[in-house]
Amino acid sequence: xxxxxxxxxxxxxxxxxxxxxxxxxxxxxxxxxxxxxxxxxxxxxxxxxxxxxxxxxxxxxxxxxxxxxxxxxxxxxxxxxxxxxxxxxxxxxxxxxxxxxxxxxxxxxxxxxxxxxxxxxxxxxxxxxxxxxxxxxxxxxxxxxxxxxxxxxxxxxxxxxxxxxxxxxxxxxxxxxxxxxxxxxxxxxxxxxxxxxxxxxxxxxxxxxxxxxxxxxxxxxxxxxxxxxxxxxxxxxxxxxxxxxxxxxxxxxxxxxxxxxxxxxxxxxxxxxxxxxxxxxxxxxxxxxxxxxxxxxxxxxxxxxxxxxxxxxxxxxxxxxxxxxxxxxxxxxxxxxxxxxxxxxxxxxxxxxxxxxxxxxxxxxxxxxxxxxxxxxxxxxxxxxxxxxxxxxxxxxxxxxxxxxxxxxxxxxxxxxxxxxxxxxxxxxxxxxxxxxxxxxxxxxxxxxxxxxxxxxxxxxxxxxxxxxxxxxxxxxxxxxxxxxxxxxxxxxxxxxxxxxxxxxxxxxxxxxxxxxxxxxxxxxxxxxxxxxxxxxxxxxxxxxxxxxxxxxxxxxxxxxxxxxxxxxxxxxxxxxxxxxxxxxxxxxxxxxxxxxxxxxxxxxxxxxxxxxxxxxxxxxxxxxxxxxxxxxxxxxxxxxxxxxxxxxxxxxxxxxxxxxxxxxxxxxxxxxxxxxxxxxxxxxxxxxxxxxxxxxxxxxxxxxxxxxxxxxxxxxxxxxxxxxxxxxxxxxxxxxxxxxxxxxxxxxxxxxxxxxxxxxxxxxxxxxxxxxxxxxxxxxxxxxxxxxxxxxxxxxxxxxxxxx
Amino acid sequence: xxxxxxxxxxxxxxxxxxxxxxxxxxxxxxxxxxxxxxxxxxxxxxxxxxxxxxxxxxxxxxxxxxxxxxxxxxxxxxxxxxxxxxxxxxxxxxxxxxxxxxxxxxxxxxxxxxxxxxxxxxxxxxxxxxxxxxxxxxxxx
Numbered sequence: 036x037x038x039x040x041x042x043x044x045x046x047x048x049x050x051x052x053x054x055x056x057x058x059x060x061x062x063x064x065x066x067x068x069x070x071x072x073x074x075x076x077x078x079x080x081x082x083x084x085x086x087x088x089x090x091x092x093x094x095x096x097x098x099x100x101x102x103x104x105x106x107x108x109x110x111x112x113x114x115x116x117x118x119x120x121x122x123x124x125x126x127x128x129x130x131x132x133x134x135x136x137x138x139x140x141x142x143x144x145x146x147x148x149x150x151x152x153x154x155x156x157x158x159x160x161x162x163x164x165x166x167x168x169x170x171x172x173x174x175x176x177x178x179x180x181x182x183x184x185x186x187x188x189x190x191x192x193x194x195x196x197x198x199x200x201x202x203x204x205x206x207x208x209x210x211x212x213x214x215x216x217x218x219x220x221x222x223x224x225x226x227x228x229x230x231x232x233x234x235x236x237x238x239x240x241x242x243x244x245x246x247x248x249x250x251x252x253x254x255x256x257x258x259x260x261x262x263x264x265x266x267x268x269x270x271x272x273x274x275x276x277x278x279x280x281x282x283x284x285x286x287x288x289x290x291x292x293x294x295x296x297x298x299x300x301x302x303x304x305x306x307x308x309x310x311x312x313x314x315x316x317x318x319x320x321x322x323x324x325x326x327x328x329x330x331x332x333x334x335x336x337x338x339x340x341x342x343x344x345x346x347x348x349x350x351x352x353x354x355x356x357x358x359x360x361x362x363x364x365x366x367x368x369x370x371x372x373x374x375x376x377x378x379x380x381x382x383x384x385x386x387x388x389x390x391x392x393x394x395x396x397x398x399x400x401x402x403x404x405x406x407x408x409x410x411x412x413x414x415x416x417x418x419x420x421x422x423x424x425x426x427x428x429x430x431x432x433x434x435x436x437x438x439x440x441x442x443x444x445x446x447x448x449x450x451x452x453x454x455x456x457x458x459x460x461x462x463x464x465x466x467x468x469x470x471x472x473x474x475x476x477x478x479x480x481x482x483x484x485x486x487x488x489x490x491x492x493x494x495x496x497x498x499x500x501x502x503x504x505x506x507x508x509x510x511x512x513x514x515x516x517x518x519x520x521x522x523x524x525x526x527x528x529x530x531x532x533x534x535x536x537x538x539x540x541x542x543x544x545x546x547x548x549x550x551x552x553x554x555x556x557x558x559x560x561x562x563x564x565x566x567x568x569x570x571x572x573x574x575x576x577x578x579x580x581x582x583x584x585x586x587x588x589x590x591x592x593x594x595x596x597x598x599x600x601x602x603x604x605x606x607x608x609x610x611x612x613x614x615x616x617x618x619x620x621x622x623x624x625x626x627x628x629x630x631x632x633x634x635x636x637x638x639x640x641x642x643x644x645x646x647x648x649x650x651x652x653x654x655x656x657x658x659x660x661x662x663x664x665x666x667x668x669x670x671x672x673x674x675x676x677x678x679x680x681x682x683x684x685x686x687x688x689x690x691x692x693x694x695x696x697x698x699x700x701x702x703x704x705x706x707x708x709x710x711x712x713x714x715x716x717x718x719x720x721x722x723x724x725x726x727x728x729x730x731x732x733x734x735x736x737x738x739x740x741x742x743x744x745x746x747x748x749x750x751x752x753x754x755x756x757x758x759x760x761x762x763x764x765x766x767x768x769x770x771x772x773x774x775x776x777x778x779x780x781x782x783x784x785x786x787x788x789x790x791x792x793x794x795x796x797x798x799x800x801x802x803x804x805x806x807x808x809x810x811x812x813x814x815x816x817x818x819x820x821x822x823x824x825x826x827x828x829x830x831x832x833x834x835x836x837x838x839x840x
Numbered sequence: 841x842x843x844x845x846x847x848x849x850x851x852x853x854x855x856x857x858x859x860x861x862x863x864x865x866x867x868x869x870x871x872x873x874x875x876x877x878x879x880x881x882x883x884x885x886x887x888x889x890x891x892x893x894x895x896x897x898x899x900x901x902x903x904x905x906x907x908x909x910x911x912x913x914x915x916x917x918x919x920x921x922x923x924x925x926x927x928x929x930x931x932x933x934x935x936x937x938x939x940x941x942x943x944x945x946x947x948x949x950x951x952x953x954x955x956x957x958x959x960x961x962x963x964x965x966x967x968x969x970x971x972x973x974x975x976x977x978x979x980x981x
Binding site: 095098099101102103104106107110111165166167 | 887931932
């Protein structure tokens with residue numbers, strides 16, 4: 036926008052006007068001053084001149100006055116008037132005018148006349164008598180002629196005026212020229228160039244010649260620098276804008292085509308902008324542009340959505356917040372939407388909306404799954420815990436029944452888990468059929484169920500109901516098994532705990548029911564038991580025993596006892612079985628039948644077994660060193676095989692005590708052979724190969740499979756003492772023992788009869804040809820310290836009894 | 841003798857100017873009716889200011905050409921030298937109309953004129969006044 040420029044806007048015109056103005060003002064004032072001075076000077080000169088004139092005529096004038104000689108007076112005044120500057124002369128004696136003369140003058144302006152009359156320089160002098168200086172005799176007066184003085188002053192003034200005018204013209208011309216050449220032309224040139232200049236193409240102003248160091252030069256350089264900076268800034272700005280446009284386009288596309296709903300809204304949910312996806316996602320109704328609100332649709336909790344927006348705004352900064360909201364459609368459909376908002380910093384929030392219905396449903400089902408047994412649809416253990424959480428003793432009574440299917444494992448193993456699962460489903464169906472609406476079934480383990488029977492508080496009635504359940508479950512299950520219709524039978528053991536009597540929280544109740552169940556299971560299954568505090572006590576007792584056992588192992592409270600094994604044919608001591616004795620400081624003697632299973636159960640058996648083997652070896656090494664040619668047999672539990680007692684370790688111990696392998700016999704039970712045939716066989720064979728003897732303990736009590744005897748490289752079988760005890764009164768036992776002995780002999784195995792208590796039994800065994808015996812008849816198990824004494828006693832007794840025929 | 845000489849000298853010195861410094865008087869005709877004139881009257885009449893006696897009669901001043909006496913008179917009258925008086929009269933005579941006093945050759949002539957003309961006045965040595973003229977003013981130095 037170019038402003039219209041008039042000539043008077045230019046610097047030249049302005050400066051000239053200023054110069055002229057100031058010059059005129061100064062000139063005028065100076066002229067006035069000079070004129071005034073000239074005027075005064077002229078005036079003073081006139082006065083002086085007139086005074087001088089008077090001086091010359093004063094004497095004569097006084098004479099004329101003295102004698103009042105008019106003629107002389109006339110002569111005098113005429114003479115004075117001849118002077119060009121004198122206008123008027125008057126000579127008076129007192130009141131009488133002696134002579135008067137006046138020049139004829141041209142017309143003068145009235146103002147001037149008045150002024151002149153007022154200002155007219157005039158000289159008058161009092162005349163004294165020529166003979167008496169004290170006597171005044173008249174006066175003479177001369178008025179100056181202003182025309183003459185004016186003319187002189189005018190000429191002065193004209194001169195001064197001309198001088199000033201000339202000076203002024205010169206100053207103006209000089210100032211104009213200077214301005215024009217020094218300022219205006221360079222500036223105009225720069226300005227004209229600036230108008231056409233394209234700084235973006237690198238054009239720059241040129242410093243006018245001769246102005247390299249002037250203010251104009253600096254201005255031009257400053258302009259160039261500024262233009263450089265502006266161009267630079269402009270370039271940056273342009274690049275930025277271009278980038279922004281690209282980004283904008285990119286983001287606009289993203290925004291428009293995003294699958295998620297995107298919106299910008301204020302703290303009241305008023306939508307500033309949003310994309311198509313949002314409209315579809317939240318079923319935003321059509322309204323006038325700019326009036327639509329985020330809350331215009333069927334949110335289940337619109338106030339929570341607004342609270343989220345506000346919380347984000349109030350948090351400020353990086354106040355990203357998110358939550359899931361349920362949207363209810365008009366047709367009863369519903370949608371879970373995840374809304375994430377972040378404040379934009381201008382009082383609005385930007386939000387994204389994504390459909391999380393699927394995820395939400397999966398979460399719900401997962402949550403359900405977490406508490407539900409997938410097979411039966413019953414609650415699982417977690418579900419049971421949850422439903423029994425927060426119990427209060429004042430709540431309605433109920434019975435918690437825990438039930439365990441006896442024989443399920445065998446069926447599952449025999450027919451595979453699909454059959455097992457179907458069986459479980461059938462059990463669940465029966466259970467469901469027997470439960471009321473308030474009752475609640477749960478499957479808390481593979482074949483373990485729990486039932487919450489509402490309202491049950493009476494032992495008798497509850498017992499009747501639980502018994503019915505047990506009876507129902509024990510009925511055969513008809514199902515297709517391996518292409519054939521089969522009838523499967525499982526029974527159930529049930530443990531019952533009553534709330535609140537047996538426990539006031541879920542843990543206590545479950546524990547009580549489990550104890551009752553264990554009790555029922557131990558009773559042989561197919562029965563139910565109520566929780567009995569004695570059960571709890573037994574459990575407590577066992578737990579304490581556990582602790583004591585651990586302590587006993589640690590403090591070597593377990594001692595070895597040796598029960599001699601006698602060679603019946605040679606009538607001499609052959610060896611000894613190592614037994615464990617535990618003398619509890621409070622309980623007294625604890626039976627191995629109690630603490631060995633316990634040690635097996637709690638994982639102590641490995642350590643105990645190793646210690647026993649070590650101690651036994653040490654002992655037998657001592658005895659053998661003392662010349663006693665015996666061996667010791669050590670019991671090895673099924674739990675020790677193979678990892679708790681690897682053959683390598685056994686051999687190490689033997690080497691340590693420099694024992695030959697035949698000094699140690701390992702006693703195993705049938706359980707070892709049954710547990711894991713492959714592993715057990717390898718273990719036994721490696722020990723056997725090393726030269727150790729393997730005894731099979733308790734023969735006759737279990738399956739006593741003959742195939743074991745054949746399959747495993749055994750040395751000796753030990754006939755269980757229950758057969759020996761009634762040997763002389765029970766013919767079947769006698770037959771059995773005789774058969775075992777015969778069979779063993781035919782297989783090349785030695786036989787040890789355990790529990791030989793009297794001579795009668797010994798005689799019978801001798802008769803049957805039993806090789807070895809062990810029992811009270813020979814000796815009780817004795818401590819190591821008493822062993823040598825016992826050996827001597829036995830030898831003596833056996834010798835007295837004499838050798839077998 | 842010596843005393844006599846000093847005395848003679850003194851007297852000589854004293855007596856020598858005596859005749860010069862003898863008093864001058866202004867006399868008028870006894871018939872003029874004038875008894876006495878003031879100094880101003882004498883000045884005005886002799887220097888041309890006006891020519892009228894206090895009695896109203898026209899006054900006719902008479903000057904004596906004896907320069908010594910005349911000089912004495914004007915000196916005594918207005919403290920002017922004779923050339924000054926002459927210059928004064930020269931201006932009036934050349935440019936104006938006032939005439940100077942009538943000049944006579946001697947005091948005797950002056951006295952005769954006074955006796956003859958009733959309005960005349962003249963200055964004389966006192967000794968020369970006689971009885972015919974009346975002394976109206978005494979010029980004291």
